[in-house]
Amino acid sequence: MTPEPSVIEIDNLVRRYGSADAVNGLSLRVQPGRCYGFFGRNGAGKTTTIKCLLNLLRPTSGAVKVFGLDPARHEVAVKSRLAYVPDTVAFYPWMTVRDTLDYFASFRAHWNQRTEAALVDQFRLDLRQKTGRLSKGQRTQLALITAICPEPELLVLDEPTSGLDPIIRREFIRTVIGAYQDSDPGRRTVFVSTHLISEFEGLIDEFTIIEGGREVLTLDADVARARYQKIYAHFPDDPGTLDLAGAHVLRQRGRDVEVVVNGNSVEVMERLRLRSPETLTTEALTLEEIFVTTLQPGGAMV
Amino acid sequence: MRFQLNFKSGKPVYLQVVDQVKSAAASGAVQPGEPLPSIRPLAEELRVNRNTVAKAYAELESQGVIETVAGKGCFVRANHSPLKKAARLELVTQAVDEAVIQAHHLQVGKAEFLRLTEDRFEAFQHKRDRAARS
Numbered sequence: 001m002t003p004e005p006s007v008i009e010i011d012n013l014v015r016r017y018g019s020a021d022a023v024n025g026l027s028l029r030v031q032p033g034r035c036y037g038f039f040g041r042n043g044a045g046k047t048t049t050i051k052c053l054l055n056l057l058r059p060t061s062g063a064v065k066v067f068g069l070d071p072a073r074h075e076v077a078v079k080s081r082l083a084y085v086p087d088t089v090a091f092y093p094w095m096t097v098r099d100t101l102d103y104f105a106s107f108r109a110h111w112n113q114r115t116e117a118a119l120v121d122q123f124r125l126d127l128r129q130k131t132g133r134l135s136k137g138q139r140t141q142l143a144l145i146t147a148i149c150p151e152p153e154l155l156v157l158d159e160p161t162s163g164l165d166p167i168i169r170r171e172f173i174r175t176v177i178g179a180y181q182d183s184d185p186g187r188r189t190v191f192v193s194t195h196l197i198s199e200f201e202g203l204i205d206e207f208t209i210i211e212g213g214r215e216v217l218t219l220d221a222d223v224a225r226a227r228y229q230k231i232y233a234h235f236p237d238d239p240g241t242l243d244l245a246g247a248h249v250l251r252q253r254g255r256d257v258e259v260v261v262n263g264n265s266v267e268v269m270e271r272l273r274l275r276s277p278e279t280l281t282t283e284a285l286t287l288e289e290i291f292v293t294t295l296q297p298g299g300a301m302v
Numbered sequence: 303m304r305f306q307l308n309f310k311s312g313k314p315v316y317l318q319v320v321d322q323v324k325s326a327a328a329s330g331a332v333q334p335g336e337p338l339p340s341i342r343p344l345a346e347e348l349r350v351n352r353n354t355v356a357k358a359y360a361e362l363e364s365q366g367v368i369e370t371v372a373g374k375g376c377f378v379r380a381n382h383s384p385l386k387k388a389a390r391l392e393l394v395t396q397a398v399d400e401a402v403i404q405a406h407h408l409q410v411g412k413a414e415f416l417r418l419t420e421d422r423f424e425a426f427q428h429k430r431d432r433a434a435r436s
Contacts, residue, residue, distance in 0.1 A: 033353065034353075035351050170349075174346045177350070177351065178342055178343075181345070181352040181353075185352050185356065202309075202348060202349045202350035202351065203351050205353065221315075222315065225309060225310075225312050226313075269407075282312075283312070284309065284310045284311060285310075286310065
């Protein structure tokens with residue numbers, strides 16, 4: 001069996017604006033059927049990277065490939081197989097919801113009417129409403145419908161839930177899981193850039209954290225949660241100096257010590273145990289905590 | 303059945319689903335022949351990737367805990383393990399080894415550990431009896 005080609009391949013991508021590097025040597029691979037998280041702070045280079053995937057920007061150097069194709073040379077072939085939901089969605093304000101759906105469908109070879117009807121109903125959108133009168137949440141919901149109905153092989157989401165209320169966010173994610181992944185899940189790939197990581201926690205198979213246009217960490221989500229652990233120890237007396245090499249100290253005050261470890265929890269636990277703590281517990285970091293730990297100044301927990 | 307996922311346990315999410323179904327089937331909380339929720343609604347409810355639930359169900363099927371009936375869904379099987387006795391013992395041995403290591407680290411001695419094991423067997427039987435009566 002030959003391995004399936006990557007849906008997204010980014011190799012040493014550099015994109016400069018003037019003299020500033022927005023993306024500076026980024027590489028990553030997204031396998032088909034995966035839900036890939038692309039995490040970074042505001043200004044880390046997420047949107048620039050996504051724009052290079054969609055041929056909205058040309059790379060300064062390096063290469064991007066989508067479905068094995070160069071999006072600049074095969075723009076139509078690439079774009080017909082993917083859909084994109086940006087953080088700010090704009091439609092023609094004079095069109096109704098119905099017109100807008102028809103307009104988007106007219107560009108697509110395939111459009112699932114049943115999914116359209118189900119989602120319009122689920123989101124309680126009024127088909128006669130002019131899009132100019134929709135709320136930000138409703139516009140995002142409409143954008144999601146236009147992205148899912150063509151049943152694309154790749155769904156690119158750029159900060160899709162920022163600025164939305166929690167109920168709409170939940171519904172958004174439920175729709176990505178349900179309506180999008182429903183048929184042929186092996187050919188439904190999601191690439192989601194966000195800094196609202198906790199909401200997408202259960203969805204993410206694998207992720208890359210970027211900072212300053214460079215990759216900081218790429219891991220499988222389950223592997224990451226097994227590797228990054230927070231250890232808490234409470235001692236009967238002030239333990240004084242502890243050997244905490246290989247651990248990142250979050251807090252050491254009086255009788256309490258809290259550290260984060262990366263793959264060496266057994267060894268660090270053993271060293272703490274030698275000092276006979278009253279309490280010694282460990283828990284996995286969530287993806288959001290891993291993000292924070294990885295990017296904190298002087299963290300170096302990669 | 304009700305699932306509870308904990309991203310802080312450090313255990314892969316699909317394995318949490320596997321273990322919860324196994325424990326519900328073992329305790330009688332779900333009975334042989336009972337259907338499990340289908341993949342899409344369960345994934346939506348737990349807000350996890352569809353593949354995660356699919357992987358859990360595939361694992362449960364390969365361990366003989368559930369069976370898939372085409373077009374109908376997944377059901378809990380009666381006498382579930384298709385594995386040979388030696389393989390089953392091996393799996394239990396691994397689980398016991400982990401518990402023994404945990405006991406060592408938490409300074410729980412052998413006698414105490416064995417007493418605890420007796421207690422847990424009784425609690426388990428009790429739970430099964432109760433599930434069978436209801």
